[in-house]
Amino acid sequence: MKKNEPVAALLIILATVGTVVGILAYEKYARSGLYTVELIARSPLNGNWLARIPGGGWQSRKFTVPYGEETAIRIRNIETVSHGFALPDFKVEPPINEIKAGEVKIVKFVADKKGVFPFMCTVWCSNEHLQMNGEMTVE
Amino acid sequence: MVYGLWFMANSAFAAERLIEVKAKKFVYTPNIIKVNKGDTVKLRLISEDVHHGFFVDGYGVKTSAHPGQEGSLQFVADKAGRFNFRCSVTCGALHPYMIGYLYVSPNYLFWGGAFLVIFLGLISLISALRKKQKDERLKLFGIIPLDWRFPVTKFKPVRALLKSRWFPLLPIIFNLFVFTIILMAGFIGGLSAGNYNFGVMIVWILWWVLLMTFMVPIIGRFWCMMCPFPLIGDWIQRGKLVNVGRQKSWGLGKRWVSKWRNLWPLVVLFWVSTWFSGFFTVKPFATFVLLGAIILIAIITALFFEKRTFCLFICPVSGFQGLYSNFSLFGVRSRDPEICKKHVPKTCVVGSEKGYGCPWMELPYEMNRNTYCGLCFECLKTCPYDNMDVVLRPFGQDLFAERRRTDDVYNRRGTDEAFKALTMIGIFLSFFLAFQGPFGHLKDMVTAKTFGGYLGYLSESFSVDFLLLPGLTLLFAYLSKKFSGNKEVKLKQVFVNFAYCFVPVGLAVWAAFSLGIILPNGSYLLHIISDPFSWGWNLFGTSSIPWTPVFTGIMPYLQVLATAIGLLFALDFGYKFSLRTYATVEEAKRGWVPILVFLVGVHIFFIKLFTG
Ligand code: SF4
Ligand code: SF4
Numbered sequence A: 001m002k003k004n005e006p007v008a009a010l011l012i013i014l015a016t017v018g019t020v021v022g023i024l025a026y027e028k029y030a031r032s033g034l035y036t037v038e039l040i041a042r043s044p045l046n047g048n049w050l051a052r053i054p055g056g057g058w059q060s061r062k063f064t065v066p067y068g069e070e071t072a073i074r075i076r077n078i079e080t081v082s083h084g085f086a087l088p089d090f091k092v093e094p095p096i097n098e099i100k101a102g103e104v105k106i107v108k109f110v111a112d113k114k115g116v117f118p119f120m121c122t123v124w125c126s127n128e129h130l131q132m133n134g135e136m137t138v139e
Numbered sequence B: 001m002v003y004g005l006w007f008m009a010n011s012a013f014a015a016e017r018l019i020e021v022k023a024k025k026f027v028y029t030p031n032i033i034k035v036n037k038g039d040t041v042k043l044r045l046i047s048e049d050v051h052h053g054f055f056v057d058g059y060g061v062k063t064s065a066h067p068g069q070e071g072s073l074q075f076v077a078d079k080a081g082r083f084n085f086r087c088s089v090t091c092g093a094l095h096p097y098m099i100g101y102l103y104v105s106p107n108y109l110f111w112g113g114a115f116l117v118i119f120l121g122l123i124s125l126i127s128a129l130r131k132k133q134k135d136e137r138l139k140l141f142g143i144i145p146l147d148w149r150f151p152v153t154k155f156k157p158v159r160a161l162l163k164s165r166w167f168p169l170l171p172i173i174f175n176l177f178v179f180t181i182i183l184m185a186g187f188i189g190g191l192s193a194g195n196y197n198f199g200v201m202i203v204w205i206l207w208w209v210l211l212m213t214f215m216v217p218i219i220g221r222f223w224c225m226m227c228p229f230p231l232i233g234d235w236i237q238r239g240k241l242v243n244v245g246r247q248k249s250w251g252l253g254k255r256w257v258s259k260w261r262n263l264w265p266l267v268v269l270f271w272v273s274t275w276f277s278g279f280f281t282v283k284p285f286a287t288f289v290l291l292g293a294i295i296l297i298a299i300i301t302a303l304f305f306e307k308r309t310f311c312l313f314i315c316p317v318s319g320f321q322g323l324y325s326n327f328s329l330f331g332v333r334s335r336d337p338e339i340c341k342k343h344v345p346k347t348c349v350v351g352s353e354k355g356y357g358c359p360w361m362e363l364p365y366e367m368n369r370n371t372y373c374g375l376c377f378e379c380l381k382t383c384p385y386d387n388m389d390v391v392l393r394p395f396g397q398d399l400f401a402e403r404r405r406t407d408d409v410y411n412r413r414g415t416d417e418a419f420k421a422l423t424m425i426g427i428f429l430s431f432f433l434a435f436q437g438p439f440g441h442l443k444d445m446v447t448a449k450t451f452g453g454y455l456g457y458l459s460e461s462f463s464v465d466f467l468l469l470p471g472l473t474l475l476f477a478y479l480s481k482k483f484s485g486n487k488e489v490k491l492k493q494v495f496v497n498f499a500y501c502f503v504p505v506g507l508a509v510w511a512a513f514s515l516g517i518i519l520p521n522g523s524y525l526l527h528i529i530s531d532p533f534s535w536g537w538n539l540f541g542t543s544s545i546p547w548t549p550v551f552t553g554i555m556p557y558l559q560v561l562a563t564a565i566g567l568l569f570a571l572d573f574g575y576k577f578s579l580r581t582y583a584t585v586e587e588a589k590r591g592w593v594p595i596l597v598f599l600v601g602v603h604i605f606f607i608k609l610f611t612g
């Protein structure tokens, strides 16, 4: 009987704080090794492409990847309409025409050229669709 | 031979129909397409803004169009009736509700449904008119005595479970876990697509549908039993989670204003919360804000007021759960009133070392209606004689129960409950038209695209919920009184009594509404349980399952069936209410006729809504 209270309190903490911490930790440590760059697809009026580099915060419409390595980009469409992704100067696997709303795709390619290369949305997502692009630096 | 001729005649008229449909957020033009059975439909889909789809319920065919890149679709309209066509590509917040109607005439289902409603009305009328005297015992459909009950707590394990202090605490903690994920998903999801968000989908698709189709009609406040929202408040008030501490609250323990110790605050609060339905049913962050606000208010209320004041008088979803629980199959009841009479002090009210006095401020020993029983099972724990039972009984038993004592919580038949029943019908109407109807301007109104439109929606909803429906009911109650020839009975009493017909009706139309939500959109659930935060997870391997509507062909039939079942109960209860309202059987018969006409009319309208 005496032990009931701490057990219940523990269960409640597990169900709340434990759940939140567990989820964040799993995403951060178990899964972040799966990709090098995270890209968020948003229409130009909502802030345009946003990139997160591991250990380095957020950047609008540009990101840098290391030369000569296999690179994985995770693209999350957090919007309510379809977007797409193209990196015309590289051979991206698997090729994707469309990333539907709420979808997450991971694409891979080998960064075998140095320089600055454009990437862009391939789906007519709003009237500002043509401005939905950015630059990738390989160095 | 006859069939062959008919078939030939039909196909002789069968034509090729070329239809051009324009799609833009969140409406099709035309939004209504009419063809004849046997026609070949050739459709061009043109998008005017983003990638949209076109899926035809019942036919299962689909296409999609990007701006500047049209889609096409060809099919033979060989099934008659009304079918929704809906968007199959997530195109914005209201995407799951982007709908148009395809009519393939002749519309047998509508005529069949309307005929069924009239037929049921006639049967009820005939059997009512043939009645000679009042029955000794009320019987549901003339078969099951309405006062019949069977205690399921007769089974020892059931009673042992309900008496355990860990029950229902463990289910509550489990739901705390689920709601933690819901809140997190709502927060992280922000303004992304609701149909790919764990919070939006679990709350508005799964929870709401379960509530309306199973929990409330069968078990009553089954949700309240395991609801995590009041947990923190309970903890603060009691100072204990599992064990029994002191009975007096550690909070201020104030009493709720006595004028509002009824269902009125909940009638108003639920209606007010529907103002925002166009946001929190589609936007993850709005769901987060709503749930967060409810949790905060629950805690604050627990600090200031006694016991479950929040649940009784503030929680927006408490009102219909309470009212509709009077229809449900289960209830907590005391067995032997003699034992209760002799028992002083009554531990189910004041509490004991085994449990708390009824947190819902009921008087368990004499409770005979479910409105305010939260199924917390404290009274089963506190009764030293095991005199409290959970009983199985026929549907609707409590709708006939009068309350002896009415000095505390007004758990009795009254205008508050009558208005709750009627506003729920009005709210169903606006939800159905906005979320399952083909009208783009209505969707713009509920999502407040323009401020004027939003005000229009609010005032329309007010007029329908609080003026039109109660007004109509009052009118027919007036006619009923006139027809009956009874001068003594108060019009208000007639109005209140017959308003309870709308309890089974409300449950039925909400169940039908729920089918229209879950059958087309249930498959999103498979996606979101595997990837609750749209981070690309695949916990159960189901995250790449595409949107797959199911049973959309039989959906309208099920909706007609639900409507008919609601009517059956309403007719059965209605005549019994009439017998109770008026002094003699003759008066009751005459007084029943206007109400029956009203109910049949209302149900033909519902059939029209679902199929016509
Ligand atoms: S009344 Fe509301 S807050 Fe209270 S238990 Fe029921 S659903 Fe939860
Ligand atoms: S009567 Fe009160 S104590 Fe008993 S189950 Fe219902 S809410 Fe709980």
Ligand SMILES: [Cu+2]
Pocket: B023, B025, B026, B051, B052, B053, B087, B088, B089, B090, B091, B092, B095, B098
């Ligand atoms: Cu669409």
